[in-house]
Amino acid sequence: MSGRVSLCIYCGSRTGDNAAYEAAATTVGTAIGCRGWRLVYGGGRAGLMGRVADAALAAGAQVLGVIPRSLMEREVGHRGLTELHVVETMHERKLMMAEHSDAFIALPGGIGTFEELFEVWTWRQLGYHDKPVGLLNVDGYYDALLDFMRQTVEHGFVSDLQHALLQVQTQPEALLDAIARLTPLATEPDDYRRI
Numbered sequence: 298m299s300g301r302v303s304l305c306i307y308c309g310s311r312t313g314d315n316a317a318y319e320a321a322a323t324t325v326g327t328a329i330g331c332r333g334w335r336l337v338y339g340g341g342r343a344g345l346m347g348r349v350a351d352a353a354l355a356a357g358a359q360v361l362g363v364i365p366r367s368l369m370e371r372e373v374g375h376r377g378l379t380e381l382h383v384v385e386t387m388h389e390r391k392l393m394m395a396e397h398s399d400a401f402i403a404l405p406g407g408i409g410t411f412e413e414l415f416e417v418w419t420w421r422q423l424g425y426h427d428k429p430v431g432l433l434n435v436d437g438y439y440d441a442l443l444d445f446m447r448q449t450v451e452h453g454f455v456s457d458l459q460h461a462l463l464q465v466q467t468q469p470e471a472l473l474d475a476i477a478r479l480t481p482l483a484t485e486p487d488d489y490r491r492i
């Protein structure tokens with residue numbers, strides 16, 4: 298793998314109750330910088346989102362944030378990024394994040410993180426994109442969700458193939474290595490509206 302990967306990260310706007318979550322967010326941000334990759338994320342400075350962005354910036358990464366105006370006005374936008382796009386709606390924001398990314402991973406987070414992860418996983422299943430989608434299962438945070446996902450296959454609502462599209466790892470570097478193996482060379486932003 299060569300070339301710059303733009304990696305989209307979905308993660309909590311809170312830090313959670315386990316120091317391992319913040320440590321993992323920092324490790325991922327630092328690794329993005331060390332690999333010469335770009336971070337694409339929701340543009341916030343709160344929670345794990347802020348930790349990833351700060352670590353990526355400190356490690357020399359370019360960081361693109363995309364935030365809706367309403368959140369920006371509540372002063373939760375990160376003002377130290379390489380690029381911060383302020384958009385009008387959540388839909389616009391998720392589309393722009395997806396178009397500017399070569400791969401997606403989720404770290405621990407809440408409903409916002411789940412929604413974003415499941416959206417890009419669904420888009421992959423529908424063939425709207427062919428970019429890798431991964432999950433960092435820090436300290437077992439996602440064990441229950443992963444058990445449930447296995448049940449959805451057993452109950453016949455999700456195919457083995459769809460299930461296998463999600464790359465799951467417990468260690469940041471292992472997940473980024475898996476993403477690097479699966480990511481085509483970085484290209485121009487995609488335009489899903491043409492599909």
Ligand code: AMP
Nearest residue numbers: 307308309310339341406407408409410
């Ligand atoms: P949650 O997991 O519910 O904390 O939501 C986090 C996800 O939703 C992130 O990946 C963001 O894209 C988005 N999000 C939620 N809250 C904010 C915020 N205050 N600033 C920026 N993005 C946010």
